[in-house]
Amino acid sequence: MTSNxxxxxxxxxxxxxxxxxxxxxVLVGWSLILAVGATLAVGLYGVHxxxxxxxxxxxxxxxxxxxxxxxPLELYAGRRLSPDQFESELERLNYRAVAxxxxxxxxxxxxxxxxxxxxxxxxxxGAEPERHLNISFADGQVATLTDADGGADPALVRLDAMLIxxxxxxxxxxxxxxxxxxxxxxxxxxxxxxxxxxxxxxxxVDPKGILRAAVSNFQAGAVVEGASxxxxxxxxxxxxxxxxxxxxxxxEAYMAFLLELHYSKDEILEAYANEIxxxxxxxxxxxxxGLASQFFFNLPLSELxxxxxxxxxxxxxxxxxxxxxxxxxxxxxRRNLVxxxxxxxxxxxxxxxxxxxxTPLGVQDGGGRxxxxxxxxxxxxxxxxxxxxxxxxxxxxxxxxxxxxxxxxQAAVERSLPKRLAALExxxxxxxxxxxxxxxxxxxxxxxxxxxxxxxxxxxxxxxxALDSVRSIGSLVKPPIxxxxxxxxxxxxxxxxxxxxxxxxxxxxxxxEPKNYDHKVNGSVQLHSxxxxxxxxxxxxxxxxxxxxxxxxxxxxxxxxxxIRVVPSVLLGAVSMxxxxxxxxxxxxxxxxxxxxxxxxxxxxDAQGRPLNRYPLAIEAVVDPKxxxxxxxxxxxxxxxxxxxWLGNQLPKGMTMAGKTGTTDEKRDSWYAGFSxxxxxxVWVGRDDYKPMGLAGGTGALRVWGDFMxxxxxxxxxxxPPDGVVLADACGRKNVPYIGDSAKSxxxxxxxxxxxxxxxxxxxSVARSEPEPAGGAVETPPEPxxxxxxxxxxxxxxxxxxxx
Numbered sequence: 001m002t003s004n005x006x007x008x009x010x011x012x013x014x015x016x017x018x019x020x021x022x023x024x025x026v027l028v029g030w031s032l033i034l035a036v037g038a039t040l041a042v043g044l045y046g047v048h049x050x051x052x053x054x055x056x057x058x059x060x061x062x063x064x065x066x067x068x069x070x071x072p073l074e075l076y077a078g079r080r081l082s083p084d085q086f087e088s089e090l091e092r093l094n095y096r097a098v099a100x101x102x103x104x105x106x107x108x109x110x111x112x113x114x115x116x117x118x119x120x121x122x123x124x125x126g127a128e129p130e131r132h133l134n135i136s137f138a139d140g141q142v143a144t145l146t147d148a149d150g151g152a153d154p155a156l157v158r159l160d161a162m163l164i165x166x167x168x169x170x171x172x173x174x175x176x177x178x179x180x181x182x183x184x185x186x187x188x189x190x191x192x193x194x195x196x197x198x199x200x201x202x203x204x205v206d207p208k209g210i211l212r213a214a215v216s217n218f219q220a221g222a223v224v225e226g227a228s229x230x231x232x233x234x235x236x237x238x239x240x241x242x243x244x245x246x247x248x249x250x251x252e253a254y255m256a257f258l259l260e261l262h263y264s265k266d267e268i269l270e271a272y273a274n275e276i277x278x279x280x281x282x283x284x285x286x287x288x289x290g291l292a293s294q295f296f297f298n299l300p301l302s303e304l305x306x307x308x309x310x311x312x313x314x315x316x317x318x319x320x321x322x323x324x325x326x327x328x329x330x331x332x333x334r335r336n337l338v339x340x341x342x343x344x345x346x347x348x349x350x351x352x353x354x355x356x357x358x359t360p361l362g363v364q365d366g367g368g369r370x371x372x373x374x375x376x377x378x379x380x381x382x383x384x385x386x387x388x389x390x391x392x393x394x395x396x397x398x399x400x401x402x403x404x405x406x407x408x409x410q411a412a413v414e415r416s417l418p419k420r421l422a423a424l425e426x427x428x429x430x431x432x433x434x435x436x437x438x439x440x441x442x443x444x445x446x447x448x449x450x451x452x453x454x455x456x457x458x459x460x461x462x463x464x465x466a467l468d469s470v471r472s473i474g475s476l477v478k479p480p481i482x483x484x485x486x487x488x489x490x491x492x493x494x495x496x497x498x499x500x501x502x503x504x505x506x507x508x509x510x511x512x513e514p515k516n517y518d519h520k521v522n523g524s525v526q527l528h529s530x531x532x533x534x535x536x537x538x539x540x541x542x543x544x545x546x547x548x549x550x551x552x553x554x555x556x557x558x559x560x561x562x563x564i565r566v567v568p569s570v571l572l573g574a575v576s577m578x579x580x581x582x583x584x585x586x587x588x589x590x591x592x593x594x595x596x597x598x599x600x601x602x603x604x605x606d607a608q609g610r611p612l613n614r615y616p617l618a619i620e621a622v623v624d625p626k627x628x629x630x631x632x633x634x635x636x637x638x639x640x641x642x643x644x645x646w647l648g649n650q651l652p653k654g655m656t657m658a659g660k661t662g663t664t665d666e667k668r669d670s671w672y673a674g675f676s677x678x679x680x681x682x683v684w685v686g687r688d689d690y691k692p693m694g695l696a697g698g699t700g701a702l703r704v705w706g707d708f709m710x711x712x713x714x715x716x717x718x719x720x721p722p723d724g725v726v727l728a729d730a731c732g733r734k735n736v737p738y739i740g741d742s743a744k745s746x747x748x749x750x751x752x753x754x755x756x757x758x759x760x761x762x763x764x765s766v767a768r769s770e771p772e773p774a775g776g777a778v779e780t781p782p783e784p785x786x787x788x789x790x791x792x793x794x795x796x797x798x799x800x801x802x803x804x
Contacts, residue, residue: 057259057263057271062173062175062274064397064398064607065167065174065398066167066397066398066401067163067165067166067398067399068163068164068381068401068403069163069164069403070162070403071161071403071404071405071602072121072123072159072160073158073408074156075135075157075158075159076145076156076157077144077145080140080141080713081137081140081141081713083109083111083137085408086114086135087114090107090116090159092407093160093162094299095107096303101132103117103302103303104118104130104303105119105300112136114136115132115133115134115135115148116131116133116135117131117132118130118131118133118160119160119300120160121158121160121161122609123161124402124602124604124605124609128157128158128160131154132147132148132149133145133148133157134146140713162407163294164373164377164403165373165374165375165378165381167382173284173285173287174281174285174286174287174291175274175287175290175291176291177398177607178270178288178290178301180267180270180273183269183273183301184301184304186306186309186347187273187312187313188269189342189347190338190341190342190347191313191316192230193344193345193347194314195229195230195233195313196230199229199230199265200265202229203257203260204231204253204256204257205229206229228252229256230269231259231260232256233272234256234259234271234272235256236252237276238275239255240252240255273288274287274288275288276316277319278312278316279292279323280320280323281295286319292312293308293312296363296364297363298364305356305359306348306352306356307335307362308362310338311324311331311334313338314334314338322334324361324363325363328361331361335357335361339353339357340353373459374410374452375454376452376453376461376464376466377449377600380467381403381600383467385401385601397606398606399604399605400604400607401601401603402601402603402604402605403600404443404449405449405450405451405600406450406451409450409451409679409712410450412451412708413439413441414458414459415708415711416704416707416711417439417458417704419707420703420704421435421685424685424695424700430693434687434693435456435685435686436456436685436687437465437683437684437701437704438455438465438466438469438578438684439452439453439681439704439708440452440466440579440682441679441681442587442679442681443678444590444675444679444680445678447596447597447617447619448598448599448600448602449580449583450679452466453466454467454468465578466578466579466580468578469684470577470578471576471578471669471684471686472575472664472665472668473575473577473582473662473664473669473671474573474664474669474671474697475662475671475697476573476586476671477551477571477575478539478660479531479586479589479631479660480551480554480585481539481542481543481551481554482527482531482539482542482631483623483627484551484554485527485545486627486631487624487627488546489626489738489739490742493742493743494526494527494528494630495527495528495730495736496527497524497525497526497527498526498527498541498542499523499537499538499541500524500530500538500541501521501523501537501541502515502537507569512568514537515536521537522535522538525538528633528634528637528736530542531634531637531642531660532634534638534660536572540571540572543568543571544568548567548570551570551571552570555575555585557588557595557622558588558589558595558623559584559585559587559597559598560577560581560585561581562581579683583598583680583682584597584598585673586680587680588623588628589628589631589675590658590680592628592629592632593621593622593623593624593627594621595619595622625722626722626725627739629722630739635659635660636657636717638658638659638660638661639657639658639659639674643697644659644660644661644672644698646698646706647659647674647705650706650710651710654716655676655716656676656677656716657675657676657716658674658675658717659672659674659702660672660697661696661697661701661702662697662701663696663697667692667693667695668686668691668693670697670701671683671684671685671697671701672698674705675717676715677714677716677717678714683701683702683705685700721737724739725738726738726739726740
C-alpha cells in the first residue's frame with residue numbers, strides 16, 4: 001500500500017517534467033525558425049546586394065569628362081620646323097630630356113639632331129604606334145626622319161596630341177580611365193605591398209591580412225599597412241558612404257565577397273585603379289591613378305619611376321593630409337615608408353630605394369588642369385559643340401574632341417602680346433594695362449582656327465574679345481568694296497581711274513561729308529593705288545558707283561553675319577564685327593573667293609574611338625576667284641607701298657603677304673587683317689572703355705600682327721593666277737593682272753568708266769563709325785538679326801555665335 005502511494009506520488013510529479021520538455025522543444029523550434037528566418041533574410045539581403053553590385057559594376061561605371069586635344073605635330077622630311085620649335089613642342093608634351101632615351105616620352109638632343117621615343121596615341125583615323133626615331137634638321141626644316149632601330153623609315157609621323165582641356169564631368173568627378181593591361185607592374189606590386197599583400201588569394205576579406213597589418217603597424221609605430229583589402233576599399237568608394245559604423249563594415253565585407261564571386265581579380269584591380277580618390281583640385285575630385293599621374297607629375301602613368309609610384313600609392317591612405325603640394329614633408333615621409341615596404345616585398349632593391357629617397361617629389365604645377373591652357377580657344381570649341389551635343393553628353397560620355405589649335409602658333413601669339421602692348425603704352429604715355437587686344441589666326445584653305453587670344457593676358461579666362469567684342473571695323477571694309485568692283489571687269493580694272501573728290505550726302509538734319517586722312521583731295525587715282533593708300537574719298541565714290549547694297553551683299557557672301565545697314569557710311573567702316581567674323585571675311589579673300597566656314601574642331605569620337613558627328617571641310621565658291629586674285633594683288637601693294645609698308649620692310653626675301661589696316665573715328669580702334677599663302681590673322685587693339693588711344697591701324701595693330709606672324713613659318717602668296725586672268729605691263733608696272741579682255745585698256749592707264757589720273761598724297765583712313773556705347777561699356781548692345789539670305793551663302797558655324 002505504501003508502495004502504491006509512492007508510485008502514485010511519482011506519477012503525479014511527471015507532468016511538470018513533460019511541461020519542461022515541451023518548453024525546450026518550443027524553444028528549439030523557435031530558434032530554428034529564427035535561424036531559418038535570419039538565414040533567409042541574410043540571403044534575401046544578399047540577393048539585393050548582389051543585384052546592386054552587379055548592376056553598377058556591369059553598367060556605366062563612371063561619368064567621364066570630354067577630353068579636348070590640340071592638333072598633333074606632323075613630322076616629315078621637308079617640313080618647315082626649326083630644332084628649337086621642335087624641342088618646345090616636346091616640352092609642351094612633357095617629354096623628358098635624357099642622356100639616352102630608353103622609354104617612351106624621352107628624347108636626346110645633340111645640336112640639330114634628336115633621338116626620340118614617341119608615345120603611342122589613338123587618333124580619330126587610327127592609332128599611331130610608339131616609335132624610336134632619329135630626326136635631323138637643316139636650314140629650318142626636317143632634313144631626315146629615320147627609324148632608330150633599323151626598321152623601315154616612316155614617311156610621316158604624328159606625335160601624341162596635347163591635352164588642352166577637360167570639360168567637367170557630372171558631380172565634379174574627373175578621371176582618366178586605364179585598362180588592366182595598361183597598369184604598370186611596378187604600380188600593381190607596390191599597391192599590393194602596401195594595401196593588400198594577399199590580394200591574389202583571398203575572397204574579398206582577409207583575416208590574416210588584418211592580423212598582419214596590426215603587427216606591422218605596431219612594429220613601425222605608425223599606420224604603414226592597411227587592414228582592408230583592395231576589394232573592400234573598392235566597395236567603400238564605389239558603393240558606400242564613408243560612415244565609420246559597424247553596420248557599414250559588415251555590409252562592406254558582404255559586398256566584397258559578392259564582388260569576388262562574380263568578377264576576376266584583374267577586373268577588380270582595374271576598377272580600383274580608376275575609382276580610388278587621390279586628391280582635390282578646387283571643386284574637382286581627382287579619381288584614379290591615371291589622372292593623378294597627370295595632375296601631380298604631368299606624366300602618363302606608364303612613365304612613373306619608383307619614387308613617383310611610391311608617392312601616389314602612399315597617398316591612398318589619406319589624400320588630403322598627404323597632398324604633396326600642401327604637405328610636402330608628410331608626403332615625403334609617407335613615400336619613403338612605401339619605398340621600404342617595396343624593398344621588404346622584393347618590388348625594388350635597397351639601392352633603388354635609397355636612390356628614390358634622394359629624389360625630389362617631382363610635383364609639377366598645372367598638371368591635368370580642366371580649365372585648360374587656352375581658355376579663349378576652349379570657349380570657341382564649347383560654342384561649336386553646343387550646336388551638336390547635349391550638355392550631359394559632354395559631361396558623361398568620355399568624348400575625345402580633336403581641335404584645330406596649333407600650339408606653335410598660339411605660343412607665338414601669346415609671347416608677342418604683353419611685350420608689344422607695353423611698348424605701345426609707353427610710346428603713347430599711357431598707364432600700364434590700358435590697352436587691350438584680340439587675335440584670331442586661321443588657315444587659308446581649310447578655315448581652321450589655329451590660335452585665339454581674347455586679351456593681352458595669356459591663359460586668362462575672362463571676357464573673350466576675339467569672339468564677343470564687337471567694334472567698328474574702319475577701313476577693313478575696303479577690300480570687299482574693291483572686290484565687288486573688280487567683279488565687274490567691263491567697268492573696273494586695277495588701273496581704272498577713280499575720282500578722289502569730295503562727297504556730300506544728306507544724313508538726317510546734317511550732311512555726311514567724309515574726308516581723307518590727310519584732308520587732301522587727289523583728283524583721280526588708279527584703283528589699286530586708292531586701296532593701297534586707303535583713300536576715303538576714292539573708296540566712297542567707288543562704292544556709290546557700284547551700289548551700297550552690292551557692297552553689303554558682298555560682305556554677307558564673304559561671311560559677315562550681323563545686320564549691316566545699307567547706308568553710305570558703311571563704305572568707310574560703319575559696320576561692327578568681332579575679330580572672328582573679320583577673320584572669316586578675309587579668309588574668303590585669301591582662299592581666292594572660296595569660303596571655308598571657320599571651325600575649331602576636326603573630329604569628335606566616343607570613348608571607344610568611334611567617330612560621332614563629323615566635321616567635313618565645307619568649301620563654297622562665293623565670289624569670283626579672278627576678282628579675289630586681283631584684290632589680293634592690290635592688297636600686296638598695301639604692304640609693299642601703302643599703309644602697311646612697315647610690314648613690307650620687315651619681310652624676308654621671297655616672302656609676300658597682303659593685308660589692310662583699319663582705324664575708326666578718333667583712333668578708338670586699331671585693326672590689321674592680313675594673310676600669307678597659308679595663314680590669315682586679324683588683330684584688334686583698343687580700350688575697353690572706347691576712349692581714343694592715338695593709335696592708327698598701321699602704328700598699333702599692325703605692329704602686334706608683325707611681331708608674331710614674322711616669327712612663324714609662312715608660305716608666300718601664290719603667284720600663278722587663276723584661269724581667265726592675264727598679266728600685262730601697264731602704267732609703269734610689270735605683270736598687272738587683268739580679267740579677260742579688260743587688259744586691252746591697260747595702255748591708257750584708265751579703262752572702264754574712270755579717267756586718267758596722277759597719283760599723289762596718301763595716308764591712313766579714318767572711318768566714320770557708328771556711335772559708341774556710353775558709360776565705358778565693353779560690349780556693343782545687341783543688334784537685330786540680319787535679313788534672310790540665300791541658304792547657299794549661310795555660314796552655319798559662324799551664325800551660332802550671333803543668335804541667328
